[in-house]
Amino acid sequence: MSTNGYAVNRTAPTVRRLGRRGWRINLLYLPALALLLTFIAYPFVRGVMYSLTDWNGFSPSYHWVGLGQYQRMLSDARVRTVLLNTLVYAVASTLLQNAIGLGYALLLDKGIRGSAVVRTIVYLPIIISNLIMGYIWYFIVRNNGGALNDVLIAFGRDPVNLLADRHLAVLVIVAANTFQYVGVAMVLYLSGLQSIPRSCLEAAEIDGASPRQRFWRVTLPLLMPSVTVSMTVNVIGGLNIFAVIIALTGGGPGYATSSLGTIMYQLYFGEQNAGYAAGLGVLMFLLAALLGLTTLGALRRREVDL
Amino acid sequence: MSGSRRIVVRISLAAVAIAHLVPFYLLLSLATRSPGSTGTIWVPQFAVHWANVTEAWTAARLGPSLVNTLVITVVAVVVSAVLGLCAAYPLARRVTRVNSTIMSAIIAGMMVPNLTILVPLYGFMVQIHGVNHRWAVILLHITFNLPLIVFLYTGALRGVPRELDEAAAIDGAGLFRTLFQVIAPVLKPTTAAVVVIVGVAIWNDFNFSVFFLQAPDVRTVTVSMQAFFSQYNVYVERAAAGSIVSSLPMVVLFLALQKYFVKGLASGAVKG
Numbered sequence: 001m002s003t004n005g006y007a008v009n010r011t012a013p014t015v016r017r018l019g020r021r022g023w024r025i026n027l028l029y030l031p032a033l034a035l036l037l038t039f040i041a042y043p044f045v046r047g048v049m050y051s052l053t054d055w056n057g058f059s060p061s062y063h064w065v066g067l068g069q070y071q072r073m074l075s076d077a078r079v080r081t082v083l084l085n086t087l088v089y090a091v092a093s094t095l096l097q098n099a100i101g102l103g104y105a106l107l108l109d110k111g112i113r114g115s116a117v118v119r120t121i122v123y124l125p126i127i128i129s130n131l132i133m134g135y136i137w138y139f140i141v142r143n144n145g146g147a148l149n150d151v152l153i154a155f156g157r158d159p160v161n162l163l164a165d166r167h168l169a170v171l172v173i174v175a176a177n178t179f180q181y182v183g184v185a186m187v188l189y190l191s192g193l194q195s196i197p198r199s200c201l202e203a204a205e206i207d208g209a210s211p212r213q214r215f216w217r218v219t220l221p222l223l224m225p226s227v228t229v230s231m232t233v234n235v236i237g238g239l240n241i242f243a244v245i246i247a248l249t250g251g252g253p254g255y256a257t258s259s260l261g262t263i264m265y266q267l268y269f270g271e272q273n274a275g276y277a278a279g280l281g282v283l284m285f286l287l288a289a290l291l292g293l294t295t296l297g298a299l300r301r302r303e304v305d306l
Numbered sequence: 307m308s309g310s311r312r313i314v315v316r317i318s319l320a321a322v323a324i325a326h327l328v329p330f331y332l333l334l335s336l337a338t339r340s341p342g343s344t345g346t347i348w349v350p351q352f353a354v355h356w357a358n359v360t361e362a363w364t365a366a367r368l369g370p371s372l373v374n375t376l377v378i379t380v381v382a383v384v385v386s387a388v389l390g391l392c393a394a395y396p397l398a399r400r401v402t403r404v405n406s407t408i409m410s411a412i413i414a415g416m417m418v419p420n421l422t423i424l425v426p427l428y429g430f431m432v433q434i435h436g437v438n439h440r441w442a443v444i445l446l447h448i449t450f451n452l453p454l455i456v457f458l459y460t461g462a463l464r465g466v467p468r469e470l471d472e473a474a475a476i477d478g479a480g481l482f483r484t485l486f487q488v489i490a491p492v493l494k495p496t497t498a499a500v501v502v503i504v505g506v507a508i509w510n511d512f513n514f515s516v517f518f519l520q521a522p523d524v525r526t527v528t529v530s531m532q533a534f535f536s537q538y539n540v541y542v543e544r545a546a547a548g549s550i551v552s553s554l555p556m557v558v559l560f561l562a563l564q565k566y567f568v569k570g571l572a573s574g575a576v577k578g
Binding site for chain 2: 022023024025026027028029031032033035036038039040042043044046047049050057058104107108110112114115117118119120121122123124125126127128129130131132135136137139140142145147150151154179187236237239240242243246247260261264265268274277278281282284285288289292
């Protein structure tokens with residue numbers, strides 16, 4: 001067998017042609033590779049370079065400042081808040097989406113009539129823009145005329161200005177993001193559940209395992225591959241959260257609900273601080289790599305084979 | 307499952323459904339009432355105030371924006387699917403050390419959140435005169451979706467027997483005919499998944515569009531909605547109506563082709 005994997009007799013003329021085609025089929029990935037190098041790899045390198053300068057984003061002149069921008073991050077209270085927010089958005093919404101998504105999947109897996117309709121309803125927000133979903137939540141939680149405050153008032157409570165409170169507003173953003181994407185985890189877990197052989201659960205039942213034991217000892221371990229995929233995807237998506245924040249708070253009050261993404265936007269276009277913004281981009285990339293690989297690694301180890 | 311547990315599950319499912327419908331019910335109620343109404347949106351207005359829709363349509367320039375979004379989405383989806391399939395073919399069929407390395411590098415591209423390189427990307431786009439041009443955003447959408455597409459197609463290609471390629475070659479088909487007339491039809495389920503995942507992501511994109519398509523006549527729906535909202539956020543009724551109009555095409559498509567959406571998006575598990 002040749003190294004290109006074609007298990008062929010090289011002496012047959014037609015097949016030899018195919019073998020000779022061998023290396024040339026590699027040309028097929030060149031357009032894709034060229035795009036990836038031009039619009040991802042090259043800008044990435046350029047971003048690292050920007051982050052070592054004090055470039056303002058438009059002027060032709062700039063100065064090298066070495067690691068000055070990164071040093072500045074260490075003492076910038078704003079960066080501390082934003083970094084913490086970004087982590088909260090990524091981690092909290094990942095945990096919530098997966099816990100709730102798993103719960104929904106377990107309910108849907110019981111095969112009760114109407115399950116398909118419930119699945120569709122939970123799934124619907126995924127295909128709507130996250131900016132628009134942000135606006136929908138704005139209509140609900142806004143201070144005057146928001147649906148939530150109408151309920152509080154009806155029960156004789158004082159209305160709450162959720163979006164003006166720095167901590168509550170962060171939670172609203174987490175909730176909005178979770179509501180929108182809980183269906184992704186749900187569908188992944190549902191297909192994971194459906195691939196678990198009935199015989200495993202039946203064997204556990206015959207051996208006297210309680211429903212709780214069956215879940216923790218049989219279902220969940222066999223579901224770990226789905227957990228790995230779902231959590232890794234959610235963590236990276238959570239770091240990239242942007243539109244929901246723009247729709248709900250614009251990053252405010254002040255910068256209290258900003259993420260790395262929204263603050264970069266502000267620094268670049270608002271404060272003309274391209275070098276600093278690029279540095280935050282590099283920081284965000286490192287965070288994504290670190291958090292993504294940690295999640296992947298930690299969960300992979302818990303996967304079991306049947 | 308015993309009868310009483312069945313009832314508990316059924317009630318829980320109903321509660322889930324209601325909880326997830328409430329935001330949409332409130333949106334609909336807000337979008338259909340007269341501007342400036344003071345009552346709560348929990349109680350819908352009996353007579354629908356259709357002017358919200360027409361006013362949002364003209365003020366937010368939703369018509370031209372929908373056309374822009376459609377053009378960008380269709381072009382980017384078609385080109386990225388073709389390029390992705392082309393790239394996946396040698397990567398799945400010729401597993402050399404170089405190709406495996408390239409494959410890993412492409413897959414690593416999936417882990418890069420697009421906001422991380424937006425600043426240098428903007429500088430680059432200014433240089434190549436791409437800002438406020440649809441082609442620029444189309445190129446970015448193609449590029450950033452390629453890793454996932456290559457990943458999905460290589461996975462699917464591994465399940466397609468090589469005998470099929472060989473038979474096509476023996477019958478005298480060239481490389482492109484083999485790929486697009488013999489292999490591609492076998493990969494239709496994957497193509498359906500690709501179209502759905504990438505189509506939804508591009509249609510709904512805000513991250514790229516808001517940076518690169520600010521000029522009014524190139525704006526996509528999300529950018530127009532954001533401009534409209536920040537300008538007139540006192541007119542929540544119109545904003546709500548605009549939200550519905552801009553989401554409607556995807557919602558209709560979703561309800562009609564649900565099977566492909568759920569299967570496709572689960573196989574890519576893109577966002578969130």
